[in-house]
Amino acid sequence: MHETFAFDETDRKIVEQLRQNGRATNQQIAESLKLIASTVSTRIRRMEEAGVLRVVAVSDFAVHDYHVLIHLAVEVSGRPALEVAEELADFREVFAAHLVTGRYEISLLLALRDMEELSPLITEKLSQVSGVRSMTPAIGLDIVKYGLDTAPIDRKRLV
Amino acid sequence: MTDTSWQRLDALDHKIVSKLALDARISNRAIAAELGVTEGTIRTRIKRLQNEGLIQFTVVTDFRMAGSPNLCMLGIDADPSRVTEVAARLKMMPEINCVVLLLGRFNLLAMGLFTNIEQLNELVVEQIRSMPGIQRVETSISVHNLKYEAGVAKITRIAAID
Known part of the structure; x- marks a missing residue:
């Protein structure tokens, strides 16, 4: 391996x-x-x-119609944080999901087409996930820089 | 947050982008054959997407080659009048991959990939906390990446012209 x-x-x-x-x-x-x-x-x-690199096209947020970015700090109780994070990561609107150290357990970035997507996402989807104790949002005002040039490479995708 | 060029992307553009997202070295001819259009159409479309700063062709390296780094997130509070200045300085730091201006719990979110805590600590203590206007820096380290997207980025005009 x-x-x-x-x-x-x-x-x-x-x-x-x-x-x-x-x-x-x-x-x-x-x-x-x-x-x-x-x-x-x-x-x-x-x-x-060898799976050490991939030469790819990286596309701008605009290509995907992402015009609203929200950071959500999620606190968990009564259920393993990993399970909660896995369930949250499954939603299309969740752009990034990480289990983190610190004051909250899960860090989410939501990428939305517009603000109207936010309310149903929060009330009908994210808050319904069992184990979510609290969600503290921050609205993205401007993406100054965003580009990750290192990633886990899935070799199967090359074939 | 973004300009309006996206409105002019049609279904063919999206198909071309998804092919190139998997392999940027695929030939125009191969894309054309798969999508049933001419090679010239593909060439023109790609040129336009590049010129408008919507796509960029680059290398994504595997985590293992980079020493299996952890994504570290910095929640930063700064004096409101100096937030954009702080963001501009963070943007210049090669260790920082992402900088987002926020309204909420923090003024700024910065993210970077680090292979050791000392390196992260050095950056936070010596370079970030010492910036004028910084009030607080809260660090959280990702111990497990459930969703991690390297294929979507903020493409700057300067990079697109290169």
């Missing part, structure tokens, strides 16, 4: 190029690194197959 993957200098340079432009052709990458195109394509395939 924990195979080690050794990056060499060439791999690192290719990754750097892909970070700048993930859709650069093998030929373009090869030219800027003074390699041949087949080396570039073999290296990229090898890294992807």
